[in-house]
Every structure is written in structure tokens, then in C-alpha cells.
Amino acid sequence: GSTVALGEKEATRLPQEREEVAERHAKGQKENVSYWGVPPSKVTKDDGTAWNWSCFRPWETYKADLSIDLKKHHAPLTALDKLAFWTVKSMRFPTDIFFQRRYGCRAMMLETVAAVPGMVGGMLLHCKSLRRFEHSGGWIKALLEEAENERMHLMTFMEVAKPRWYERALVFAVQGVFFNAYFLGYLISPKFAHRVVGYLEEEAIHSYTEFLKELDNGNIENVPAPAIAIDYWQLPKGSTLRDVVMVVRADEAHHRDVNHFASDIHYQGRELKEAPAPIGYH
Amino acid sequence: GSTVALGEKEATRLPQEREEVAERHAKGQKENVSYWGVPPSKVTKDDGTAWNWSCFRPWETYKADLSIDLKKHHAPLTALDKLAFWTVKSMRFPTDIFFQRRYGCRAMMLETVAAVPGMVGGMLLHCKSLRRFEHSGGWIKALLEEAENERMHLMTFMEVAKPRWYERALVFAVQGVFFNAYFLGYLISPKFAHRVVGYLEEEAIHSYTEFLKELDNGNIENVPAPAIAIDYWQLPKGSTLRDVVMVVRADEAHHRDVNHFASDIHYQGRELKEAPAPIGYH
Ligand SMILES: [Fe+2]
Ligand SMILES: [Fe+2]
Ligand SMILES: [Fe+2]
Ligand SMILES: [Fe+2]
Numbered sequence: 001g002s003t004v005a006l007g008e009k010e011a012t013r014l015p016q017e018r019e020e021v022a023e024r025h026a027k028g029q030k031e032n033v034s035y036w037g038v039p040p041s042k043v044t045k046d047d048g049t050a051w052n053w054s055c056f057r058p059w060e061t062y063k064a065d066l067s068i069d070l071k072k073h074h075a076p077l078t079a080l081d082k083l084a085f086w087t088v089k090s091m092r093f094p095t096d097i098f099f100q101r102r103y104g105c106r107a108m109m110l111e112t113v114a115a116v117p118g119m120v121g122g123m124l125l126h127c128k129s130l131r132r133f134e135h136s137g138g139w140i141k142a143l144l145e146e147a148e149n150e151r152m153h154l155m156t157f158m159e160v161a162k163p164r165w166y167e168r169a170l171v172f173a174v175q176g177v178f179f180n181a182y183f184l185g186y187l188i189s190p191k192f193a194h195r196v197v198g199y200l201e202e203e204a205i206h207s208y209t210e211f212l213k214e215l216d217n218g219n220i221e222n223v224p225a226p227a228i229a230i231d232y233w234q235l236p237k238g239s240t241l242r243d244v245v246m247v248v249r250a251d252e253a254h255h256r257d258v259n260h261f262a263s264d265i266h267y268q269g270r271e272l273k274e275a276p277a278p279i280g281y282h
Numbered sequence: 283g284s285t286v287a288l289g290e291k292e293a294t295r296l297p298q299e300r301e302e303v304a305e306r307h308a309k310g311q312k313e314n315v316s317y318w319g320v321p322p323s324k325v326t327k328d329d330g331t332a333w334n335w336s337c338f339r340p341w342e343t344y345k346a347d348l349s350i351d352l353k354k355h356h357a358p359l360t361a362l363d364k365l366a367f368w369t370v371k372s373m374r375f376p377t378d379i380f381f382q383r384r385y386g387c388r389a390m391m392l393e394t395v396a397a398v399p400g401m402v403g404g405m406l407l408h409c410k411s412l413r414r415f416e417h418s419g420g421w422i423k424a425l426l427e428e429a430e431n432e433r434m435h436l437m438t439f440m441e442v443a444k445p446r447w448y449e450r451a452l453v454f455a456v457q458g459v460f461f462n463a464y465f466l467g468y469l470i471s472p473k474f475a476h477r478v479v480g481y482l483e484e485e486a487i488h489s490y491t492e493f494l495k496e497l498d499n500g501n502i503e504n505v506p507a508p509a510i511a512i513d514y515w516q517l518p519k520g521s522t523l524r525d526v527v528m529v530v531r532a533d534e535a536h537h538r539d540v541n542h543f544a545s546d547i548h549y550q551g552r553e554l555k556e557a558p559a560p561i562g563y564h
Contacts, residue, residue, distance in 0.1 A: 036356070036480075036542035038560035040420070054420035054558045059341070074318070112412040119408050126401050129433060130394040131457045133440050133450070138322070138336035140433075144426060151411060151422075158415050168415070175413045198318075260318035276322035276336045 056152065056232060062282055063234050064247035065254070070205050072253070074198055074260045078267075084195035092203055103211035104161040104220055107248075111154040112171045113178055114204065117197045118147030118255075120182050121190070125272065138277030139262070145279065146255050152232055153248050159226035160241060191266035194259045201256035208249035215242050254282050338434065338514060344564055345516045346529035347536070352487050354535070356480055356542045360549075366477035374485055385493035386443040386502055389530075393436040394453045395460055396486065399479045400429030400537075402464050403472070407554065420559030421544070427561065428537050434514055435530050441508035442523060473548035476541045483538035490531035497524050536564050 043051040043058065051058055076085040099106040122143035129136045163171070186193040214220040225239040233247045258278055265275050325333040325340065333340055358367040381388040404425035411418045445453070468475040496502040507521040515529045540560055547557050 038543050040558035131453050171413050261320050278320035
């Protein structure tokens with residue numbers, strides 16, 4: 001068979017392996033250039049057409065519950081609650097100055113931060129479950145779901161706003177600081193960490209409401225919804241950015257509930273694993 | 283309504299909130315003691331009976347593909363491959379001495395380590411996707427799936443072997459060292475990190491083959507399979523520990539393929555996101 005020109009690295013493989021790879025390569029299986037090549041599982045939409053997203057599957061899409069109460073707020077009573085509340089409020093001040101009314105850019109930038117706590121919390125609970133030989137009650141999955149949901153917010157807003165170089169640099173710096181601060185915070189007091197995220201989500205709901213106002217008064221163009229959003233939130237064809245902001249805001253309200261709930265569980269002197277986790281809550 | 287005796291912390295809440303919580307509590311919704319209480323979604327088996335696991339759902343269970351080639355091995359050709367290979371081989375030596383032929387205990391202890399790389403890799407790819415505003419190609423999900431799969435191995439073997447206090451202490455120490463070492467290793471060279479995991483999985487397949495031998499010659503009692511294993515791997519009723527070890531070994535072989543593949547992608551000078559991830563490969 002015709003030996004396809006393989007990269008230098010491939011050439012150093014055992015002859016027999018290279019034959020196999022070359023053979024597969026010649027048969028047009030380009031993507032499996034590696035001897036260990038694992039082909040992605042083929043997934044199609046209900047109507048049989050190809051599913052073109054690799055980071056989420058049709059059964060992971062959903063219709064957001066827009067009926068969720070956006071006004072719910074956790075009245076900070078204990079000192080720790082007040083500390084969490086004012087920590088978040090103090091972060092709001094410089095953020096408002098930096099972004100002014102540029103809510104598209106704000107959403108995109110803040111989602112790079114919002115997607116960190118769920119991943120850090122999920123990872124720390126995963127490691128705890130391992131070293132203590134104990135179950136998680138589903139909370140690892142609930143927090144990792146939140147992190148992935150927030151990352152999908154970013155993947156969506158990336159389509160409608162392009163970050164400038166200094167915004168990219170800012171994101172690098174902020175992630176480095178926030179990741180370590182939250183990692184430490186969660187190790188020390190998950191009660192406090194979840195309360196902070198609860199209040200961050202309350203602020204996010206407020207910001208997305210402002211975003212809607214800017215869209216409605218025409219300051220931000222109500223462009224068509226990105227394809228990824230239409231598939232991910234099962235939005236009707238022809239949906240616009242406004243419809244996307246509505247479902248994203250509903251997601252934030254769900255994260256608010258999950259995190260305030262997680263903090264409350266600690267307030268009751270219990271561990272998360274003692275209360276079944278709200279998996280698939282959106 | 284009768285006010286249920288609530289914990290001191292609950293008593294400090296706003297009166298109106300406490301009434302609501304007390305009311306719900308009186309109506310027997312014990313688990314939602316929190317104002318933010320999010321009830322877990324009710325899930326049932328196909329036969330309508332209650333699903334009693336909170337960390338995995340019926341649609342996340344699967345039949346392991348036992349036909350996978352257990353002999354596949356990556357011949358270490360480059361210096362980095364050889365370093366990975368000997369790193370793993372050198373870890374095998376003290377492990378064999380510590381565990382001798384106690385493969386039940388060995389499996390349980392090593393699964394606490396095996397579940398770390400997937401989580402660390404998934405988390406680092408997640409953070410990279412955020413700060414670079416780029417897609418992941420599904421690899422975050424593929425690696426987190428591996429980590430959760432390995433954790434389920436632990437949840438299973440925990441049912442048949444009970445760790446002693448010094449084994450628990452050892453797991454604490456090993457996790458602290460391995461987590462940080464792998465975190466650093468992955469930051470520096472994902473190519474090397476994935477190759478190490480590939481070789482660790484090759485060793486795991488070997489150990490599980492030895493475990494089967496000990497079961498077959500009666501040195502380890504072939505107890506009934508734990509309930510969690512029967513549900514997770516869709517095993518027939520009446521399955522035994524031997525059946526569990528067979529499906530766990532098949533899982534390890536799938537992880538071996540995914541990690542050697544991930545390393546190969548780096549060897550070809552590409553990033554993981556450029557090759558669609560093998561999600562749901564088991
Ligand atoms: Fe978000
Ligand atoms: Fe959020
Ligand atoms: Fe395993
Ligand atoms: Fe493994």
C-alpha cells in the first residue's frame with residue numbers, strides 16, 4: 001500500500017506498528033494517525049444529522065427553567081455570611097468601573113472566573129472521597145456540572161465578543177490569583193466558599209438583568225444567538241442574544257440555590273455527602 | 283403550625299424564613315431543612331423501583347467491553363517514553379513488596395491514586411480552555427470521566443476490603459505527594475504525564491490478572507459482587523467478585539488506550555483539542 005508521509009516521530013516507531021498506522025492512514029482514517037488512536041463515538045441529532053459538538057452530547061442539552069425566582073437573596077446574619085457578602089460587594093466596585101455598561105465583554109470575562117469554583121470544589125471533594133474511602137452523595141458531580149455549565153457560558157459569549165490582548169492578559173492574571181485563593185478558601189472553610197459563590201451568583205443575576213436592559217434600549221446589538229447556544233439550551237431557530245442572556249441568567253439562579261444550599265448544610269454542622277446532591281438542577 | 287425544634291443556627295434566621303423552613307419541616311420534608319433546600323431529582327430504575335445511588339445515574343451505567351486487547355503495550359522508543367516507563371516500573375517494586383499477594387487490598391489502595399490523574403488533567407484543561415477562550419475538544423469530559431470511573435472502582439473495592447488505620451494514613455500521605463507531583467508534571471509536560479498514566483494502566487491490567495489468579499486458586503474468597511458494582515456495570519444478579527475484577531480490568535485497558543493516545547497526540551506536535559476526545563469509551 002502507499003506509505004503516507006508520516007511525521008519524523010512516527011517514523012521512529014517499530015516497523016510493524018508503522019505498517020499498521022500507515023495502512024489505516026492510507027484507508028483515509030486520517031484522524032487515527034496514532035497506533036493508540038481511539039475514534040470518537042459517532043453521535044447524531046434526533047433528525048439523524050451529525051452532532052457537531054465534541055464537548056457536550058444531545059442528552060446533556062436542556063431547556064432552562066426560566067420560572068426560577070430571580071429575587072431570592074440570602075440575608076447575611078452570621079459574621080461569616082457578612083464577610084462573604086462584603087467580599088463579593090467589594091469586588092463589584094472595581095468591576096463596575098472597569099466594564100461600565102459593556103455587559104457583553106463583562107459576561108465573557110467574568111465567566112472565565114465563574115467556572116473555577118465548581119471545578120475546584122468538585123476536585124477537592126473527589127480527593128476527599130478517595131482518601132477517606134467515603135461516598136460523595138453526588139456533590140462532586142453537581143459541582144463539576146456547575147463548572148462545565150459556566151464554561152459553556154464562556155464558549156457562548158466568546159462567539160459574540162472578542163477579547164482584546166490586555167483583557168486576555170487580565171484573565172490570565174485573575175485566574176492565577178482566584179484559583180489559588182478559592183482552592184485555599186475551600187480547604188479552610190467550604191461553608192464560607194459556597195456562601196461567596198452564592199453571592200457571586202446573586203451579582204451575576206443582577207448584571208445579566210442590566211445586560212438585558214442594554215439590549216432592550218439598543219445600546220448592545222441583539223445579534224442572532226450563536227449555534228452552540230441554540231443546541232446547548234435547545235433554543236428555537238432564530239433565537240437572539242437576548243434569549244441566550246435569559247437562559248444564562250436562569251442558570252446563574254440555579255447555581256445560587258445550589259451554593260447557598262451547600263453552605264447551609266455546613267451551617268447545620270453536616271457534611272455535603274449527608275444531603276443528596278441536586279444533580280441535573282437547571 | 284407546630285414549630286419544629288431547629289438548631290441554634292436556624293433560629294438566628296429572619297423570622298419569615300424560619301416560618302417557611304419550619305412549615306416545610308413540619309410537612310415531613312426533613313431533608314430540606316435549608317431555606318435554599320434543593321430536592322434531589324427523583325430517579326427510578328427501568329422497572330420503576332427507586333434508584334438508590336446518588337453519585338451515578340441509570341444512564342451512566344454500562345456494560346464493559348471485555349473484548350478489549352489486554353496485551354497492547356506501548357514500546358518506549360523516545361527518551362521521554364523510557365523515563366515514563368521506568369518511573370512506573372520503579373514504583374512497581376516497593377508496591378509488590380508492600381502488598382505481596384494481597385490483591386484485594388492492593389486494588390483498593392491503588393485506586394485512591396489512580397483516580398487523581400484524570401481529575402488533575404481535566405481541571406488543568408478546563409482552566410486552560412477558560413483563560414485561552416478556546417474549546418477543549420471534549421477532553422475535559424473524557425479525563426473527568428476516567429477519574430470518576432476510577433473512583434467507582436474504589437467505591438466498589440471498599441465494599442470487599444476494609445482499610446486498616448495505617449493504610450488510611452498511607453493513602454493520605456501518598457495522595458498529598460502524588461497530587462502535587464502529577465499537577466506539576468502535567469503543567470510541565472502533558473505528553474510525559476499521559477504516557478506515565480498509560481504505563482500505570484498497563485501495570486494495573488497485570489495486577490488485576492494476578493488478582494484473578496488468586497481468586498481462581500482460592501487464595502482470595504470469591505465473594506458476591508457488591509450491589510454498587512452490579513448496578514454500575516449492569517452485571518447480572520448473582521455476579522461475584524471475579525466478574526467485578528474482569529470489568530474493572532477492562533476499564534483499565536480503556537484508560538490505557540486513552541492516555542497513550544493523548545500522549546501520542548502531543549508527540550505529533552498537536553494539542554488534545556485538535557483530536558476529538560474518546561468520550562464514553564468503555
Ligand atoms: Fe455564568
Ligand atoms: Fe455563575
Ligand atoms: Fe482502576
Ligand atoms: Fe486505572
